[in-house]
Amino acid sequence: MSSAIAIAALLILASLVFYGIPFAHRRWATRVLRDRVRASRTLVLSYDDGPGPELTPRLLGLLARFDACATFLPLGQRAEAAPRVLDQVAAAGHEIGCHSTQHRHAWRTLPPQSTLDARAGFRSLARWAPPDGLYRPPHGKLDLLTWIWLGLRGARLAWWTLDAGDTWKVRPTPESVAQRLLEAGGGVVLLHDFDGTPERSEFVLETTGALLEAARREGLSVRALGPWLAEA
Numbered sequence: 001m002s003s004a005i006a007i008a009a010l011l012i013l014a015s016l017v018f019y020g021i022p023f024a025h026r027r028w029a030t031r032v033l034r035d036r037v038r039a040s041r042t043l044v045l046s047y048d049d050g051p052g053p054e055l056t057p058r059l060l061g062l063l064a065r066f067d068a069c070a071t072f073l074p075l076g077q078r079a080e081a082a083p084r085v086l087d088q089v090a091a092a093g094h095e096i097g098c099h100s101t102q103h104r105h106a107w108r109t110l111p112p113q114s115t116l117d118a119r120a121g122f123r124s125l126a127r128w129a130p131p132d133g134l135y136r137p138p139h140g141k142l143d144l145l146t147w148i149w150l151g152l153r154g155a156r157l158a159w160w161t162l163d164a165g166d167t168w169k170v171r172p173t174p175e176s177v178a179q180r181l182l183e184a185g186g187g188v189v190l191l192h193d194f195d196g197t198p199e200r201s202e203f204v205l206e207t208t209g210a211l212l213e214a215a216r217r218e219g220l221s222v223r224a225l226g227p228w229l230a231e232a
């Protein structure tokens with residue numbers, strides 16, 4: 001009986017270390033990021049889960065109208081299905097990182113599944129994303145193995161400070177997202193450029209426009225995440 005309790009305690013402790021260390025690091029890194037965007041009055045637009053053959057080209061047109069550079073964090077499997085779209089993203093000068101290939105949730109799969117998913121993502125995206133480029137964990141969740149593996153290859157984690165809410169059940173208004181950006185003094189904004197419902201796509205476009213308008217009006221600089229992080 002006592003050995004069963006000891007094993008259970010050990011398993012709990014191991015889980016706390018395995019998931020807790022990357023989680024604590026994320027909380028710390030996000031706080032640092034919040035301070036940095038505020039201090040430098042910066043807007044970073046980041047788009048996950050793409051590319052979307054319908055939405056991504058429209059987004060590129062909008063970004064071009066504002067002469068804005070953004071960061072795209074596509075999924076390997078979607079990139080393989082629509083490589084020409086990602087070629088357009090790269091040709092327009094935007095930054096491309098990695099968001100895994102199958103979007104596995106690190107806390108809901110057994111190790112090393114999420115590490116393998118990250119590795120497969122970098123392989124699928126090798127044409128566009130540098131091997132030590134940005135990595136955004138699916139659902140924002142990491143385990144220790146993936147965290148160490150990313151560190152060893154020199155990849156940088158792409159956390160965010162402001163979720164625009166485009167995947168929420170009840171979406172905010174684009175204006176309220178822009179307002180939150182200004183109240184925070186800047187932000188790394190999380191959006192998604194996969195093809196979902198037409199309403200969601202319109203929200204992504206309108207919110208991107210509202211954020212860029214607000215940044216222009218208030219004098220925030222608009223940057224891609226990697227080059228801006230590298231300045232620290």
Ligand SMILES: [Zn+2]
Nearest residue numbers: 048049138139
């Ligand atoms: Zn995602």
